Amino acid sequence: MNTLIVQTKTDLNRSLFRSKPFIFFSLGMPVGFYLLFTKVFNMGVPEEYMSVFYKDSMIQMATYSVMISSLFSFSMTLIEDRKQGVKQFLRLSPMPESIYYGSKILTQFLINSLLLIVIFLVGHFVNGVQMDSMTWLTSGLWILYGCLPIVALATIVSLVKDPNTASVLNNMILMPLAIVSGLWWPIDMFPEVVQKIATGLPTYYAAQGAKQLAAGQLPDGKGILIIFIYFVGIMVLSIYLNGRKEEIKR
Template sequence: MKSLIRLELARSLRNRKFLFFSVIYPSVIFLLASNQNGTHGKIDGTGLTVGAYVMVSMASFGALTAVLMGNSERIAKERESGWVRQLRLTTLPGRGYVLAKTASAAVVSLPSIVVVFLVAAAVKDVRLNAWQWLALTGAIWAGSLVFAALGVAIGYLASGDAVRPLTMIIYFGLSILGGLWFPSSSFPTWLQNIAKWLPTHAYAALGRAIEQSQAPHTQDIAVLAVYFLLFAGGAAWLYRKDTLKA
């Protein structure tokens, strides 16, 4: 499994287009969004500056991009090319393949988080305590595992031709409705009630709680845990189903 993880990392790091959209693109969106709204203005109901609020949103968005977009398309293409079938002939167990995909995606998501933080601190003067920077990095990185599992599930659900449009719909839907692009407090009440149960909303809420020097809400942790179990369970079931077809 370690060899497969190293292979996956090498492939991801050689993909310049993937690195741009997962590492550079979130930082660009952060700069545009914070400039438009004024970095030091306050977001209503949070006590956070626009810079600090958007920073967590874009770090979460970058990690989401890295683990979801990378996993889903790569797995669907590997299924069609026969690579997954070849791996099944080795001693690598099915869970090892799924874990390798999830772990490699999580490693790649770390630079996207760190780059957004560096840009926010250096360009937009976002200031936090040392423990908050470390806790933010850990929380956003760990939370990305939820979406890494979703990426694996989509990769086994969709064919090579259908995986990209399906992933994009889920990707933008979760990002927008979860409040990563716009504060969910600006949504109509009925949409806010939906948004608070989405994994992206709970994901960003972890980081904002840390910025406010508060413990993450139990509901947000529970929402992420439930979604992780659903996505990981779905990925395992779809993998077994795909194995039977082969």
């Protein structure tokens, strides 16, 4: 347990305090867009709907923030560790790989939780979003659950050797996924075929389930199942691809 805590502290320090791009992309951009949408692009929103608009926009940008962190931060950390020979070092050290991966997952969970807290605070103090403590907690936990497939996807992106190529790949995945999932604009603004695609994506349900919880409702059972299926499926694919890569090296 002590080894896990020490390794997690090291990973947190590297991600939070040594990576300025991480702070900007994972936190600065979503907060900036949230304020832009709610303070500038709020024309036409009826006054009686404004509180819901503030709350839904906060949840959408919180989901987007966790997506950025889960995809960029997690994949880049794994790539950097591989380039520095961390996995080779693990094979020669007494620390089991389970501790290494456990610390990575725990670190990502803590970082994502921190991002949610900051954006929730902005929503509460800047736009007056009001929810009881249990609703804040369950909405945040749901977003963390809903973005698990993105964490799994990051393990596949990390198989790319070049960090620049991985960064381009992450951008190619992130932006279309966020837009189609309705994190930027309501999906009913899109053509019907895009709406159907959206309702089959885990990131759509990551935000949608949190909105339902914020409104005092339970998340859609379909969303729970879709997120779980995507997570398991992507993890199975990741394990297979990692295994194939190790075989090729031999």
